[in-house]
Amino acid sequence: MATVAATALWSLLLLAAPIDAQVYMGADRSADAFTWVQPLNTTILGQYGHSEPVYPSPSSTGAGGWAEAFEKAQAFVAELTLTEKSDMVTGVPGPCIGNIYPIPRLNFSGICLQDGPVSLRIVDYVSVFPSGVTVAASWDKTVMYERNLAMGREFRAKGAHVALAPSAGPMGRCVYSGRNWEGFSPDPYLSGVAMELGIRGLQDAGVQAVAKHFVANEQEIMRNPVYYTNGTLQYEAISANVDDRTLHELYMWPFANAVHEGVSSVMCSYQRANGSYSCQNSKLLNGLLKDELGFQGYVVSDWYALHAGVDAVNAGMDMDMPGTTRYNRSYVPELARMTSLFGGNITTMVSNGSVAEARLNDMVTRIMTPYFHLRQDEDYPTVDPSSVFLNTFSNQSSWLRPWNITQDTSIRDARDNHAEIIRRHAAESTVLLKNINNALPLKAPRYIGIFGNDAGEIQNGPINRFGSDESLEYGTYAVGGGSGSGRLTYLVTPQEALKARAQQDGTVVESWLNNTLVATSDATTLWSYRGPDVCLVFLKSWAREVIDRESLELDWDGNAVVESVASSCNNTIVITHSAGVNVLPFADHPNVTAILLAHYPGQESGNSITDVLYGDVNPSGRLPYTIAYNESDYNAPIVTNIQTTGVEDWQSWFDERLEIDYRYFDANNISVQYEFGYGLSYTSFDMSDLIVESTQQSGAIQQFPAATPVTPGGNPELWQTLYTASIAVSNTGLSRGSTVPQLYISFPDSAPSGTPPRQLRGFEKVELAPGERRTVTFEIMRRDISYWDVFSQEWAVPSGDFIFHVGFSSRDLVASATVTPIAA
Numbered sequence: 001m002a003t004v005a006a007t008a009l010w011s012l013l014l015l016a017a018p019i020d021a022q023v024y025m026g027a028d029r030s031a032d033a034f035t036w037v038q039p040l041n042t043t044i045l046g047q048y049g050h051s052e053p054v055y056p057s058p059s060s061t062g063a064g065g066w067a068e069a070f071e072k073a074q075a076f077v078a079e080l081t082l083t084e085k086s087d088m089v090t091g092v093p094g095p096c097i098g099n100i101y102p103i104p105r106l107n108f109s110g111i112c113l114q115d116g117p118v119s120l121r122i123v124d125y126v127s128v129f130p131s132g133v134t135v136a137a138s139w140d141k142t143v144m145y146e147r148n149l150a151m152g153r154e155f156r157a158k159g160a161h162v163a164l165a166p167s168a169g170p171m172g173r174c175v176y177s178g179r180n181w182e183g184f185s186p187d188p189y190l191s192g193v194a195m196e197l198g199i200r201g202l203q204d205a206g207v208q209a210v211a212k213h214f215v216a217n218e219q220e221i222m223r224n225p226v227y228y229t230n231g232t233l234q235y236e237a238i239s240a241n242v243d244d245r246t247l248h249e250l251y252m253w254p255f256a257n258a259v260h261e262g263v264s265s266v267m268c269s270y271q272r273a274n275g276s277y278s279c280q281n282s283k284l285l286n287g288l289l290k291d292e293l294g295f296q297g298y299v300v301s302d303w304y305a306l307h308a309g310v311d312a313v314n315a316g317m318d319m320d321m322p323g324t325t326r327y328n329r330s331y332v333p334e335l336a337r338m339t340s341l342f343g344g345n346i347t348t349m350v351s352n353g354s355v356a357e358a359r360l361n362d363m364v365t366r367i368m369t370p371y372f373h374l375r376q377d378e379d380y381p382t383v384d385p386s387s388v389f390l391n392t393f394s395n396q397s398s399w400l401r402p403w404n405i406t407q408d409t410s411i412r413d414a415r416d417n418h419a420e421i422i423r424r425h426a427a428e429s430t431v432l433l434k435n436i437n438n439a440l441p442l443k444a445p446r447y448i449g450i451f452g453n454d455a456g457e458i459q460n461g462p463i464n465r466f467g468s469d470e471s472l473e474y475g476t477y478a479v480g481g482g483s484g485s486g487r488l489t490y491l492v493t494p495q496e497a498l499k500a501r502a503q504q505d506g507t508v509v510e511s512w513l514n515n516t517l518v519a520t521s522d523a524t525t526l527w528s529y530r531g532p533d534v535c536l537v538f539l540k541s542w543a544r545e546v547i548d549r550e551s552l553e554l555d556w557d558g559n560a561v562v563e564s565v566a567s568s569c570n571n572t573i574v575i576t577h578s579a580g581v582n583v584l585p586f587a588d589h590p591n592v593t594a595i596l597l598a599h600y601p602g603q604e605s606g607n608s609i610t611d612v613l614y615g616d617v618n619p620s621g622r623l624p625y626t627i628a629y630n631e632s633d634y635n636a637p638i639v640t641n642i643q644t645t646g647v648e649d650w651q652s653w654f655d656e657r658l659e660i661d662y663r664y665f666d667a668n669n670i671s672v673q674y675e676f677g678y679g680l681s682y683t684s685f686d687m688s689d690l691i692v693e694s695t696q697q698s699g700a701i702q703q704f705p706a707a708t709p710v711t712p713g714g715n716p717e718l719w720q721t722l723y724t725a726s727i728a729v730s731n732t733g734l735s736r737g738s739t740v741p742q743l744y745i746s747f748p749d750s751a752p753s754g755t756p757p758r759q760l761r762g763f764e765k766v767e768l769a770p771g772e773r774r775t776v777t778f779e780i781m782r783r784d785i786s787y788w789d790v791f792s793q794e795w796a797v798p799s800g801d802f803i804f805h806v807g808f809s810s811r812d813l814v815a816s817a818t819v820t821p822i823a824a
Contacts, residue, residue, distance in 0.1 A: 048243040049653070051274040054287035057316045059362045060296045062369065064262050064712035069373035070296075073365045076372075079106055080364065082357075086346035088364045091323030093394035094403050095387045096160065097122060097483075098303075098321045100367075101401065110403070111371065112383050113210075113300075113321065114155060117165035117182050118479055118602065119486025123387045125413040126154045128479055128486035130426045131600035132167060133580050136184035136194055136624035138429035139677075139740040140765045144197040147425055150418045152205025157414035159383035161376050162208040162265065166198040167484070168254035169217040169269055172580070172625060173660050174636045176549045178220040181579035181600055182484040185624035186661040187676065188253035189760045189784075196257040203264065206380075208370050211258035213269035213302055215284060216240035216251045219638045220548045222650045223270040225307070238639060238650040239272040245752070246657045248788035248795075252288060256783075259293045260713025264370035266295060268317065270305045280308040285316025294710040298366035303483075309341045310354040318363040322394070384412045390487075415489070419604055424617075426601035426608035428738075431621035432594070432680040433584075439571055439593035441615025441682060442534065444505040448498065449532030451565050453515045453556055454540035454577050455495040472542055473556060474513065477577040478605045482545025488603055494538055494575070497606030501614060519560035523568040535569035536613070537562055543579030548638050552583045552631045559585055566591040575609060577601070581625055581634075587673055597621070615682060620738035620765065622679035622809070626662045629673050635664050662810045663756035677742050677760070677809035683733030683770065687741060690806050690815035692725045701821040704794050705782060718795055723780040727806050727815060731768035738767040741806055743778045744813065748800025751787055758805060761785075780804075785821060797821055 062070025080088065080103075087101045091113075098113030115121040119128040129147055138144070148166065155163045170177045172186035184194040195211060202209040217223070222238040242251065255266065266289060268279040278284060279301045289295045298318035306312055306320050320342040349355035371377065385405055388396055432440070458475030476493050479486050495511055502509045512518050512526055524531065539558035543549050553559060554576060566572040566589050573594040576582060580599070586592050596619070601608050611617040628634055639652040659667050662676035705717035713719060729741055743762030747755050762778030785802060786795035799822040807813035 049239075049241040049274055049651075051276040051281050051283045054282045054291070055314060057282075057286045057314060057359060057362070058290040059358070060366050060369065062296065063294060064296055066262070066296055066369050066373050069369045069371075070365070072372040073368035076106065076108075076368050077361050077364045082347050082350060085360050085364050086343060088367060089319050089346060089360070090340050090342040091319070091321040092400055093322070093324075093398040095383045095391060095405055097164070097391070097393055098162070098300075099394075099403075100319075102403070107377070109380070109382070111161045111367070112159055113162040113164060114158070114160040114387075115164050116484040116486070117167050118484060118600075119151070120155050120158055120160060120163075120414070121483070121486055122391045122393070123158050123384055124390060124487065125386070125411055125415060125489060126158065126487070127151070127415050127418040127422060128488050128603045129418075129422055130429060130602045131181045131479060132184045132194070133181045133624060134426060134429045134599040134601055136190060137431050137597070137599060137621040138425065138765070139190075139622045139624075139763055140428055140620075141193065141197055143425050143428055144194050145201045146421060148198040148201030149205055150201075150416070150421050152202040152207040153416065154414040154418070155202070155207045156205055157381060158387065158412065159381045160207065161371065161380070162210060163202050164210050164212065164267065164483075165202065166195055166209065167212050168192075168195050168258070169213040169215055169251070171218070171251060171254065173218040173654070174548075174638050175552060175581040175625070175634050176638045177218055178543050178548045179482065179484065179545055181480045181543055187624070187760050188250050190624055190763070192254040192257035193763075195254045196261045199258055199261045199263045203262070203374060206374050206376065208264035208374060208376075210265040210267050210300060211255055211263045212267035214255055214266050214278065214289065215269065216242050216247065216273050216654070217269035217271055217278070219271075219652065220546055221638060221640050224304070233647060235650055236647055237271050237277070238652050239275050239648075240652050240654065241274055242654045243657060244790045245754075245788045246654060247288075249658060250660070252293075255289070256293055256713055259289070259295045260719060262296075262712055264297045264374070265300050265319075266297065267300050267302055268305060270302055277305075277307050279305045279317055280312040280315045282315035290316055292710070293714050294712045296366070296712055297370050298363065306341050309345050310349055312341070313346075313349065313355050313359060313363070318366050386412065422602045423604035423607045423611070426598065426604060427611045427617040429599065429601070429621045430609065430612045430619050431597040431623055432612075432619040433597060433674055433678070434587060434592065434595040435680055435682075436593050439534070439573060440613060442613050445507055445533040447508045447530075447532045448502060448510075449527070449535045449569070450495055450498060450509060450511040450513070450538065451518055451535060452538040452558070452561055453513050454538035455493065455511065455536075456513045457493055457496075458491065476538065476605055477540045477542060477600060478602055479600050480543050480579055484545065490603060492604050492606040494606040494609055497610040498536070498613075501610050515556040515558070515561050519557045519564050521564065523564050531569055533571065535565050535572045537565055537572060537574045539574065539576050541576070541578040541582055548640075549579070552581055554578070554582050562586040562589070562592065573613075577605070581627060583629070583631055584627060584673060597623075615735075618682045618735060618737035619679070620681060620740070622677050622740050623674055624676070626665055626672050626676045627674040628665070629671065633665075633670060633672070636660055657754055658756055659754070663759070666757045666810070675809050675811040677740070678812070679740070679809075681733075681737045681739060683731055683735045683737040685739040685768070685808070686730045686732050687727050687806060687808075687814050688730075689728045690725065690804070690817050691727070692723055692804050692817045692819055694723055695721050701797060703796050703799070703822055704792065715795070718781065718783040718786070720782050721779045722782055722785065722821065723819060724777055725762065725780060725804055725806065725817070726775050726777040728773055728775050729766055729768065730773040731770050734770055736767070736769050738765050739808065740765045741776045742809065743780075744805045744807075744810060745780075745785060746803040746805065747785075747787070748798050748802060750800045751798040755787060758810065760810070
């Protein structure tokens with residue numbers, strides 16, 4: 001790591017970061033934090049809350065298969081003027097959410113960046129796909145890839161070069177975080193696989209993927225600084241204070257998968273990390289991302305997350321989006337250009353020596369290398385004119401220069417056959433938590449009652465990105481809110497789909513969609529004559545960007561709705577559309593015969609849940625998180641309600657370290673309602689004959705990987721397969737279905753204190769016919785059996801016995817084997 005100016009020992013002696021030499025745009029704030037200096041001792045290695053400086057910013061090399069594109073990017077940069085280079089790293093108002101100017105003389109048509117992780121948000125005639133947490137619940141690698149391949153094709157068809165997706169930050173440390181649904185799982189392995197396959201799908205479609213938000217972006221409240229009305233600073237944004245080991249083993253883990261896959265861009269996040277704003281944190285960007293992980297693409301800021309000029313550039317920031325400051329969005333052309341922390345200021349930085357031109361050249365090279373690698377210079381679709389008219393973020397009157405937008409007003413429909421994919425993916429991601437008395441699948445019941453305000457049509461227009469939750473009382477949730485949302489061209493509701501199916505079967509359907517009415521009524525007074533044969537209760541919980549959830553209960557008195565219906569209906573089936581974790585106090589109610597979690601399933605919501613309810617699709621989703629009995633059982637809180645007035649008072653200490661979700665519950669032997677990885681099927685399965693084999697001919701494994709030159713993803717030896725584990729899986733039931741064998745590893749006692757009792761290190765979904773038996777194989781890499789050693793600053797394999805467990809969930813482990821890579 002030749003370019004890193006800090007090691008584990010250096011981190012003990014924090015040095016003040018260089019002072020930003022710029023005099024325009026005011027002073028930069030919170031560069032790498034200079035918080036304390038202490039003498040060298042071994043106990044201090046466990047402390048955190050600071051971020052040491054790491055300079056200079058490593059230059060890209062084109063490693064990882066990008067050599068040809070890298071050469072093209074360098075040749076492109078050589079043709080640019082200094083002003084054009086500054087334009088290449090600075091966003092401007094234009095037809096997309098983010099825009100880089102065209103340079104016609106070089107046949108460069110600019111770069112269009114668009115939201116987001118479930119849909120191309122600001123245009124029309126595109127699909128809204130299942131959310132990240134929904135796809136994680138599929139535990140299906142094919143689904144993870146197919147979803148983003150289809151989505152990427154829509155981005156490309158609309159002329160978007162860059163998809164601001166996928167997301168592994170927040171990862172889900174806290175169950176209340178407002179954006180957990182955009183990501184995948186609080187387990188780093190599951191999130192890492194989903195990130196890797198999602199990026200592969202987008203980039204196979206020819207669209208640049210952006211891994212976001214780097215890193216430890218685990219709450220929405222106070223994610224930005226707060227100012228008094230006179231413009232002076234009241235509070236710095238919250239600081240996510242994470243120790244070195246936890247940062248590597250939890251929060252960086254999915255991003256390592258992303259970089260290893262060759263992601264085009266990484267988006268830095270709003271909040272501070274260990275005292276320094278993420279988009280000017282040289283330890284994160286220079287030290288960890290570009291040097292340790294060998295990232296070859298460009299770092300783009302989250303929108304308005306940039307608070308520095310020179311410091312940010314030298315700390316590893318490459319592209320400022322949207323290119324104007326948050327606090328002046330008047331979009332007067334001259335003013336907009338002046339208020340960019342980059343823009344014309346870049347030329348000043350280079351001219352006065354604050355930034356080396358070689359650093360600026362590398363910024364542009366990093367931006368253009370994935371552009372050429374994905375051949376976006378070759379017959380790429382133009383930006384769809386519809387985005388001009390639908391983009392309220394920067395309307396046409398705000399543009400600083402004309403954009404090459406065709407005046408074609410015909411509809412460019414990018415949806416293709418994606419409705420079919422969305423319907424299948426959402427059904428395969430549905431988690432069956434309870435099913436007693438064979439309540440499901442439904443068998444043409446004579447009379448169905450539909451209850452709950454989540455079953456019907458949205459009543460107040462499209463879901464507002466950041467608007468009042470009060471407007472969402474009536475209507476099913478297919479997607480969450482914020483910049484990660486989507487514009488629904490249409491939405492199939494559960495009520496609509498169920499009525500269509502009932503009509504085929506001659507079933508009577510009646511609906512009660514007013515939660516207040518149902519929750520406060522004797523349900524027997526609601527029936528038209530005798531009670532329904534089956535009562536389907538549709539409940540929901542909302543989450544969106546900017547705010548965090550206040551409760552884990554289902555919205556609009558959902559629990560009371562279930563209690564009211566179940567008190568009189570002995571076949572009550574509960575279906576939830578939710579952002580993630582909800583407590584389910586009704587789970588053990590004897591009249592609640594089945595529970596299904598559908599999360600945010602996208603535009604085919606009603607069709608996908610109907611397919612599962614009637615058995616056209618056998619449910620095979622698994623929980624990507626743990627459902628506890630009580631809200632108080634979760635241990636990682638949102639920091640809120642700070643009562644003091646200190647500028648630095650918003651601090652979030654990740655004191656739980658590696659113990660989040662099932663790792664915490666297992667380490668502390670806490671009973672849970674439904675464990676991580678849990679899910680039922682309409683058939684049954686068995687596993688047997690676990691075999692673990694070494695791939696090393698000598699059988700000898702060294703504690704540390706060899707000192708091999710870093711490639712994208714880090715030391716390439718970390719990605720080397722050391723073991724294969726195989727197990728036979730059988731369908732012992734009467735219907736075709738899929739199950740998910742899961743591999744967990746227990747580290748030996750020699751691993752450092754705080755190592756979780758078990759960690760997910762493999763999963764495969766397998767579909768089997770009744771009586772069919774198949775062998776499933778897991779590949780175990782060096783990284784999977786290593787911990788981050790804070791003393792050596794290397795991944796280390798501990799000595800002693802590892803136990804490989806395979807089962808149906810984190811607590812339903814049916815086979816185990818012992819492996820000893822390094823003798824104790």
